[in-house]
Amino acid sequence: MACLPGSMQAADIRAKADVACQPTAGTLTYVCTIRLTDSRTNEPLTGIDLSVGADMPSMPMMHNVRPVKATPGREKGTYQAHIELEMAGEWALQLNLSGKLRDRLVQVLRFEDGEIAREISPAAPRPARQKH
Amino acid sequence: MDDYLIGVLSNVGVISFIALSAYLLLLIGEISFGQQAFFAIGAYAAGIATALWGWPLAAGLAWGAAVAGAAAVLVGVPTLRLHGLYFAIATLAFAEMVRLLCELFRYQITIDGEPTGPNGADGFRNIRYIFENDIGPLQFLVLIYALLAAALLGFMLMERSRLGVAFRMIGEDVALAGLQGIAVARFKVLAAGLAGALAGIGGGLYAHLTTYVEPRIFDVMLGVHSLAYGLIGGLGTALGPLLGVLIDIGLLESIRSLAGYRMIIFGGVVAFLLIVRPRxxxxxxxxxxVRRTWYQIGRGRGN
Structure with missing residues (x-):
């Protein structure tokens, strides 16, 4: 699970997202569970319109995954989105919040086919750079 | 308008700035693999200005362009003495130096209880001006294209001026341009500065569009693409690099079935065009x- 801070437009709510992506049966397809909370109170953020897009940091703006709408999950403040990537590697997931809260949170994860996506942490050594 | 379309068009607009930046250097006959460095400098400078210093977006973008332009001039003075392959390698080395410096650069201040600002390899998150100021995706798209239109207008005016002629003369033959009384070194540094500023504007827009930048974004891949756009789109007009961007991101991106093979096809297109249409x-x-036909049509109407 990965965390990152963000915030809200008018009110003083700062959103935080925990993202976990599990592989599905398809090639490079994942189901991502996103937990949105207020970073100050840790209260779950419900009723948010959430869409999830992705971009490759190593090739910015050149691979755009069409944003998919996330659906509310069973737990309060959780959302699920099915994403399909073009290739394995590091992807910056863009979480676009709209509706009662407008914001964009970015989470960089490493995706390998058939494996659980791993958060890219600056503290952890990065794997060798991928070849395109 | 569909959010995805707005996103793709925003990307086309933003990347056009760095494509125009590389194009300007191609006009003076220099191949730069390092324009992504100025894109990075613009992104960090503009992001710091709005997210950390609380500047308005316009001032932040102008600051990003100014810092990137100034950096380009500083780099241009020693490197523009080099030519061809040596210049290309020098720009690549500088860009890698900037990218590595971004990995070391830490400048954070606490805003609303959250540390905000560049944090080395973790990048620079929360460049949230457009969200804090309720600027919608469509409004930001209009801003991108308004600035791009201004840049294109600037190019068109430049092409019709003595400056544009001087740039093209230098691009054709440096020695001959010098013999014609053109201050080659001065014009080259000017071109480098303008190209840096253009890339800086693109970087500033990118940082605010995505709210997040990190050093790996400014990899050589971005520089190679910015150069390729001018080479495939054409060097006859500033619309050339824009055509290159449209071919790559607009056309190839829209053919989703190509998926991960898109880059291979793009590389093939570049190689093919360099053989059959080198300019x-x-x-x-x-x-x-086109110009001659246009004038003839205009003259025909006049008669």
């Missing part, structure tokens, strides 16, 4: 032909 699709001959 790109909209080269000087095509532009001249």
């Amino acid at each position: 790109g699709l909209l080269d000087e001959t095509v532009v001249h032909y």
